[in-house]
Amino acid sequence: ATVEELENLIEAATIEANSYEFPTNARMFQAKDNRIEDIDSYDFVIIGGGVAGSVIASRLSEIKKWSILVLEAGEVVTSEFNEMLGYTAFLALSDLSWGFRTVPQTTACLGFVNQSCRAFRARGMGGTSLINGAVYERGMPSTFDEWADITNDPTWSYDNVLRLFKKSEDFHLRNPNTPVEWKYHGSGGYLNVEQKIPEDFMTTLFLQGHRELGTDIIDYNGRSQLGASIFQLYTKHGRRQSVYDAFLKPVLRRSNLDIMTGSYVTKIEVQKLSKKAESVIFTRHGRTHRVNVKKEVILTAGVFQTPQILMLSGIGPKEHLQDMGIHVIENLEVGSQLKEDPLCQALYISTNMTRPVETLKERLQQFLNGEGSLTQAYSTSGVAFQKSQFEEQHYADIEFIAASLQKSAFDVRYAGWRNETYETAWGNSTNVIAINIHNVNPRSSGTVRLNSADPFDYPLIDFNMMSDPEGHDMAVLYEGVNRVFELLQTPSFQSINPEYRGRPLPGCEDYQFLSREYWYCFLRQTCTAAFHVRGSCPMGADPNERAIVDSRLRVFGVKKLRVADSSVLPTSMSGHPVGTIIMIAEKAAETIKCDYLPYLNIFSKEL
Numbered sequence: 001a002t003v004e005e006l007e008n009l010i011e012a013a014t015i016e017a018n019s020y021e022f023p024t025n026a027r028m029f030q031a032k033d034n035r036i037e038d039i040d041s042y043d044f045v046i047i048g049g050g051v052a053g054s055v056i057a058s059r060l061s062e063i064k065k066w067s068i069l070v071l072e073a074g075e076v077v078t079s080e081f082n083e084m085l086g087y088t089a090f091l092a093l094s095d096l097s098w099g100f101r102t103v104p105q106t107t108a109c110l111g112f113v114n115q116s117c118r119a120f121r122a123r124g125m126g127g128t129s130l131i132n133g134a135v136y137e138r139g140m141p142s143t144f145d146e147w148a149d150i151t152n153d154p155t156w157s158y159d160n161v162l163r164l165f166k167k168s169e170d171f172h173l174r175n176p177n178t179p180v181e182w183k184y185h186g187s188g189g190y191l192n193v194e195q196k197i198p199e200d201f202m203t204t205l206f207l208q209g210h211r212e213l214g215t216d217i218i219d220y221n222g223r224s225q226l227g228a229s230i231f232q233l234y235t236k237h238g239r240r241q242s243v244y245d246a247f248l249k250p251v252l253r254r255s256n257l258d259i260m261t262g263s264y265v266t267k268i269e270v271q272k273l274s275k276k277a278e279s280v281i282f283t284r285h286g287r288t289h290r291v292n293v294k295k296e297v298i299l300t301a302g303v304f305q306t307p308q309i310l311m312l313s314g315i316g317p318k319e320h321l322q323d324m325g326i327h328v329i330e331n332l333e334v335g336s337q338l339k340e341d342p343l344c345q346a347l348y349i350s351t352n353m354t355r356p357v358e359t360l361k362e363r364l365q366q367f368l369n370g371e372g373s374l375t376q377a378y379s380t381s382g383v384a385f386q387k388s389q390f391e392e393q394h395y396a397d398i399e400f401i402a403a404s405l406q407k408s409a410f411d412v413r414y415a416g417w418r419n420e421t422y423e424t425a426w427g428n429s430t431n432v433i434a435i436n437i438h439n440v441n442p443r444s445s446g447t448v449r450l451n452s453a454d455p456f457d458y459p460l461i462d463f464n465m466m467s468d469p470e471g472h473d474m475a476v477l478y479e480g481v482n483r484v485f486e487l488l489q490t491p492s493f494q495s496i497n498p499e500y501r502g503r504p505l506p507g508c509e510d511y512q513f514l515s516r517e518y519w520y521c522f523l524r525q526t527c528t529a530a531f532h533v534r535g536s537c538p539m540g541a542d543p544n545e546r547a548i549v550d551s552r553l554r555v556f557g558v559k560k561l562r563v564a565d566s567s568v569l570p571t572s573m574s575g576h577p578v579g580t581i582i583m584i585a586e587k588a589a590e591t592i593k594c595d596y597l598p599y600l601n602i603f604s605k606e607l
């Protein structure tokens, strides 16, 4: 597109976002009557064409004799507007968004309308990679050794999964100032990974400040995640590349792969005695269909809807299903260990830093060259992973993200702020920067439950962040606040004259301003969700210890049914999950191939 065409797309999308009303249920997918029409059967039916579903469909359809069907509620997205990461937030307020939010919270998101946190998820081929920040990050290598212990399966160890991370990746070093540990990166994979160029002033300052504090500048996808860095993004020449674009678009001509968009799955039919998954019921264009499954159903509908579909199909906590009037097929603690990371983005700091004045036309011209501010979702690209004093092992538990901000009515709408809280947090600050504090390894957990047995009702989502009885998560976040002020003391940051000019927040007036108690209150008011939700159907060795799937991602007690998306992460991986979800999906596909084609060597080309 030309600069003028892009300007028109931006105008239309921003008008839509500013007046967008989120749906509150999925009734737009309801059929007109109760008739069920059978369609042809498939070897594998994949529910959800999101991040994990796209990877699995791509890999399984490599086997020509298998027939694969992907059922996805959303559509294929083609607008170039969606490729501009700089407008990411606008996409969450569009028809791509499911529009989920949590039930009212008591320990976090208190400064937001109805004390509710947004729980953004996207629909459409590529799933939430259609609206996310495209940060590519794998977490701490030792996480995967822990997964091998939890599942009693050494194939989850880092030495083994590194091969899968590399298999997906096509890494390009675009910023020569960034350290790279090449042996941890892949080339020639489906997913293009690159850094944004050139660095902006705030990123440079952030890295210098960290150097002055003695922090190493590292490749966070190398041997250790601990240190400061600039984001690696899975973009291509600075443009968003959804996981569908990367993994499925190149193979669409395969005749054994069918993708049915606009298809909303309401139930997996599981035979009551044999407990075998036999068919999938879905609505499409006002009608209801049944598809029979010859080999397996693979559930990749994401962290909220995967547990919802399981529960609607009779797989979940017995008492809850009985309360909902659903016949129990398998009693499993589905949806009982939901994990979300608290993120504080409201520590606004006034400075004397002036930002470059660029017109939209100039920014679009840079975008067309694969550069500039529109090629990243966050306002800058500086990031640091650190370990708090409370972290007993060696995981990162705090991520700091540099930001350079302007006050905006759109932010209030996007995040769902209460106006008064936003205004007072901002105070009379000018030329604002923020160092966002992200607790990437929290202990608190929440739940996903059914609202009713009606598949068109949204599930009840309760993040329950910062609620662990020991107060660990609060202590980590408070240490994060103190570390931000330490960073602001470095000579680099002192050069821009940083000053905190927020006013006492509503609800926190009783605490001495800027005391420890005040910051605790501030964090409960301003921390919201990082959208890195996971763990609603964790893998493990034993369903009596609340595991839902085994190490081969098979649902305990049910045959022909696997789950392979963000729901299965058994612990945090200390960061942004897409890289790990892609690895899990690669592993799921490889496992399925080994189960059905045991004569194939896993290193053979055919895999």
Ligand SMILES: Cc1cc2nc3c(=O)[nH]c(=O)nc-3n(C[C@H](O)[C@H](O)[C@H](O)COP(=O)(O)OP(=O)(O)OC[C@H]3O[C@@H](n4cnc5c(N)ncnc54)[C@H](O)[C@@H]3O)c2cc1C
Pocket: 047, 048, 049, 050, 051, 052, 053, 071, 072, 073, 074, 092, 119, 120, 121, 122, 123, 124, 125, 126, 127, 128, 129, 131, 132, 133, 134, 135, 136, 137, 263, 264, 265, 266, 300, 301, 302, 303, 305, 306, 309, 530, 531, 532, 533, 565, 566, 567, 576, 577, 578, 579, 581
């Ligand atoms: C605003 C935002 C920014 C983020 N930024 C980053 C980032 O920079 N880096 C990162 O690593 N992670 C990021 N994430 C998180 C990341 O995008 C998700 O963790 C990831 O997409 C989850 O993958 P998934 O395969 O589990 O689910 P999804 O990608 O959400 O896919 C699930 C799919 O299933 C479909 N589906 C659901 N229910 C049904 C049904 N009943 N019938 C048919 N289809 C159905 C959905 O429409 C969707 O397409 C971000 C998330 C958000 C919201």
